[in-house]
Amino acid sequence: MNRAQKARVPAYRWFLAAVILFLLFLLCTALYAAGLFHTPVLRLEQQWLLRPATRVDCLFWEWRRAGVFPVSLLFTVLLGGLCWLLGYRKRVVILLVFLLAVAMGFEVAGKLAFEFTMPSALRSGLTTLACPQMYGQPKIVEVKTALGFWNEIPAPIAEKASWARDVAQMPLPMDDLSKLPPGDITGESGYPSGHALRWMFLGLIACWLCWKHLRVPVLRELLAGCFLFLAFFGGFMQFYIGNHVLTDTLAGYLLGAAAACAAIGGLLLWRRPAKV
Numbered sequence: 001m002n003r004a005q006k007a008r009v010p011a012y013r014w015f016l017a018a019v020i021l022f023l024l025f026l027l028c029t030a031l032y033a034a035g036l037f038h039t040p041v042l043r044l045e046q047q048w049l050l051r052p053a054t055r056v057d058c059l060f061w062e063w064r065r066a067g068v069f070p071v072s073l074l075f076t077v078l079l080g081g082l083c084w085l086l087g088y089r090k091r092v093v094i095l096l097v098f099l100l101a102v103a104m105g106f107e108v109a110g111k112l113a114f115e116f117t118m119p120s121a122l123r124s125g126l127t128t129l130a131c132p133q134m135y136g137q138p139k140i141v142e143v144k145t146a147l148g149f150w151n152e153i154p155a156p157i158a159e160k161a162s163w164a165r166d167v168a169q170m171p172l173p174m175d176d177l178s179k180l181p182p183g184d185i186t187g188e189s190g191y192p193s194g195h196a197l198r199w200m201f202l203g204l205i206a207c208w209l210c211w212k213h214l215r216v217p218v219l220r221e222l223l224a225g226c227f228l229f230l231a232f233f234g235g236f237m238q239f240y241i242g243n244h245v246l247t248d249t250l251a252g253y254l255l256g257a258a259a260a261c262a263a264i265g266g267l268l269l270w271r272r273p274a275k276v
Helices: 003-033 038-048 056-067 069-085 091-113 120-127 139-146 158-168 194-213 217-240 246-269
Strands: 116-119 185-188
Touching: 003 091, 003 246, 038 116, 038 120, 038 158, 038 246, 056 069, 056 139, 056 194, 056 217, 069 091, 069 194, 091 194, 091 246, 116 120, 120 158, 120 185, 194 217, 194 246, 217 246
Parallel strands: none
Antiparallel strands: 116 185
């Protein structure tokens, strides 16, 4: 095996990891479509309503904007530019954008194909976790909240928090929603979570770049750990405030991680040769 062939081995391992993660995503999707996760997830969401309502809810509500598609696309292009500065070919920018687009294609297809049904009361309770006190606030309050000015974050509404706890203790027919009138059932299209997908995709690539290129051990481990934390944290925020159920988040993680592994494999193949 020559030097060029040896250099391809790590790339192929990353491609294999991408295939395995994508197959796990497909398996998760098949189980989701079969309804095997439905009742356990509903039970978990109902219990989640018992968590305390705090100002953190509003902080996460504002921070979720960092995971929307236009912002993620900008970060992807910037990350591709950084890769070029680190010695990778310019085509990696196209690769990263392409992989993000493909992953989001699966996201759109999933949200068109699947609907997660739940009792309307449960959906109403989960809505109280998504910082309802922020509605109607001036833009300056939203900005200060996003920047973490704790005293400027609106306090939780006691009546809303009480309603969430009431819903958590209601004897809702989670196992058979057909027992509820049609008007008491709501459906949501959130599978897989786009935020979890995009944060995982960008976070894992940034984590790998730090680990590979930073020479100071402490700095390398610190930054790589921070990006790995962010990779999971972005999707968790959406689950925490009730915007996505657990299956949405897990599927987004798998899809984003698969795309990130494919990107890392491409980076290893498209490293510019060192100048002699």
